[in-house]
Amino acid sequence: MNIGNAAEKSGLSAKTIRYYEDIGLLQADRAGNGYRDYSMSDVHRLRFLQRSRSLGFSVEECRQLLSLYSDKDRESASVKAIAKAKLTEIDRKLAELTELRDTLRVLVRSCHGDKRPDCPIIEGLGGKDRVAA
Amino acid sequence: MNIGNAAEKSGLSAKTIRYYEDIGLLQADRAGNGYRDYSMSDVHRLRFLQRSRSLGFSVEECRQLLSLYSDKDRESASVKAIAKAKLTEIDRKLAELTELRDTLRVLVRSCHGDKRPDCPIIEGLGGKDRVAA
DNA sequence: CATAAAGGTTCTAGCTAGGGGAAGGTCAAG
DNA sequence: CTTGACCTTCCCCTAGCTAGAACCTTTATG
Structure with a gap:
């Protein structure tokens, strides 16, 4: 099947599939006319990549996972x-982002937000001390 | 003061400060020898940028904030x-990341993780249906 | 049969927010 | 005088694609 078809079935764009081939994640056969030719098994692997990426794995991690996927x-x-390493990483990012949100939330709540120029957000961003989270 | 000094005081790297100048965030005076020369007010603005960035504002948002910072x-x-728009964005990212983590956590918990090849994580990544969060 | 649209191909360039390092100028100390 | 620390500009590199140009192939239609 052609790349457009494989794209539709895998949930990836044709551009992305070509990119994955470019970086050696997955090579496709070529038909006589030079078009890439995908088998159902290729599509499964593309789907696998799509899901892995959407779960937050980096392309390099996907490369490892794909090799494990293929290794019976x-x-x-x-x-x-x-997966555990990725989970730890996501937890760390979550904690970081939560702290960020809390800080920002305090700033936003403390700003009256009207036509006057005095603004605790600006002060918080410019001030000497870290705003309390 | 030289860029190294300004970097130390602001918490940004010299590279970053030059980059900010490059994209027109903040222009510095030049001393006779061609070195950039920073005033304390410049350092305050650099600090402001450092804090804004660390709170998750994009460089473009920082540009707006800095102009507001300077506008009495x-x-x-x-x-x-x-700030509110950024807060909303962070909340959205948090929700997304939380969902990711939950999905991944279910997968990790369901995998026995031993020498056998059968693996619910691989199946979850390759399977037809989205794994339940 | 001609042609136009809808695919496909390769290539380059761009996005964020800088980091790394080369090649060279400058300044202070020993 | 030389060494080392600092500064300058310059260009390439990162991740993970996306957009577009220039061109070729297949398919559908008048």
Whole structure:
């Protein structure tokens, strides 16, 4: 099947699929006319990539996961290790983002937001001390 | 003061300060030897940028905030609008990331993680249906 | 049969927000 | 005088694509 078809079935754009081929994630066969030719198994792998990316795995992590996906002798422990590391990373990002939000929320709440120029947000961003979270 | 000094005082790297000048965020005076020369007021603005960035504002948002920072006739409502929009954006990211984490957490918990090849994580990433969060 | 639209191909360039490092000028100390 | 720390500009690199140009192939229609 052509790339457009594979794109539709996998949920990736054709551009993205070509990019993945470019960086060596997945190589496609070529038909006589030079068009890329995808099998159902290729589509499964593309879908796998789409899901992995949407779950926050980096392309390099996807490369590892894809190789484990294709390896019928894999140890599930290897997969779990990657997923756990990603989970830890996401938890860290969540904590960071939560702190950010709390700080920003305090600033926003403390600003009256009218035509006067005095503004606790500006002061908080410019002041000497970190605004209390 | 030289850029290294301004960098230290503002918490930004010299590279970053030059980059900000490059994109027109903040222009510095030049000393006779061609070195950039920063005043304390420049340092305050750099600090302002550092804090704004660290709170998640994009460089373009920082540009607006900095112009409001310098504008003594600003309306605090303008500042609050930008901050509120950013807050909404952060909340959205938080929700997204939380959903991601929950999905990933379910997958990780369901995987025994040993030497056997069968792996619910791989199945979850490759399967036809979205894994339940 | 001609042609136009809808695909496909390769290539380059751009996005964010800087980091790394080269090649070279300048300044203070020993 | 030289060394080392600092400064300058310059260009390339990162992630993960997206957009567009220039061109080729297939398919549908008059």
